[in-house]
Amino acid sequence: MSRSNPRVLSTLERAGGFASAQEVYRLMQREGESIGLTTVYRSLQSLVSDKIVDVLRRDDGEAIYRMCGGAHHHHLVCKGCGDTVEIEGGAIEKWAKTIASEHGFKDVGHTAEIFGLCPKC
């Protein structure tokens, strides 16, 4: 197992808590930090599985990492500019639980995302 390199988290914070692995890597290089791309990826993965950061996808498929508040939430994503808003998913939680138990499923989780065009786009 590998633990997160703290400089990665601090760089992500400094980047506004919103950057791709490649961007974090380039940023650290530009600042003279000695680190390998592999370590950046591993640290980000570890931060994700520890729920310290959230991962989502740009339109081109590149993963972007973002510091997030603790509670489980969903995203409203703009198809135009990629802007995202964290949203509550109360209704979804109930829906998922209901449907799952109707079909006898246990140990249930879910994903949900809403996308559209934001007012600016």
Added chain:
Amino acid sequence: MSRSNPRVLSTLERAGGFASAQEVYRLMQREGESIGLTTVYRSLQSLVSDKIVDVLRRDDGEAIYRMCGGAHHHHLVCKGCGDTVEIEGGAIEKWAKTIASEHGFKDVGHTAEIFGLCPKC
């Protein structure tokens, strides 16, 4: 420029209007259609820019294409055996619409998937 190959659209329809380029390609091959992967990608891109299909991303970054407009459904997926059940998403539709309009978003779509362990697993 290239126009969409109609067999690509028809295959996407047959797939339930929800598949990746690779899946459409494999499906067409399995059905004996002679087509290249390049053409599948080009056709899907063209369908997207014509707003006939929508594109979004799986968690692993793979692009999935979906017919917009046609009735869509969601999936209940077993983490154990991969079995999937198609489900209605009435509650979700409303939730997505409400949340989106609260934030001034237009042209709204959504994804949602429930996963868990089916009775057999």
Added chain:
DNA sequence: TCACAAATGAAAATGGTTTTCATTTCCATG
């Protein structure tokens, strides 16, 4: 100091997607 686990990173592998380019298919015109 010694030994062993964890961390690191360079390089190679992976895999979806895009680009290149030579070839084939269409189709309007003479």
Added chain:
DNA sequence: CATGGAAATGAAAACCATTTTCATTTGTGA
């Protein structure tokens, strides 16, 4: 019918983010 150019096609190569491999370094407890 030609025939000439535009559009479509697809095999192979290029691309690029991400993951894996593996040899090396670092840290730590005995």
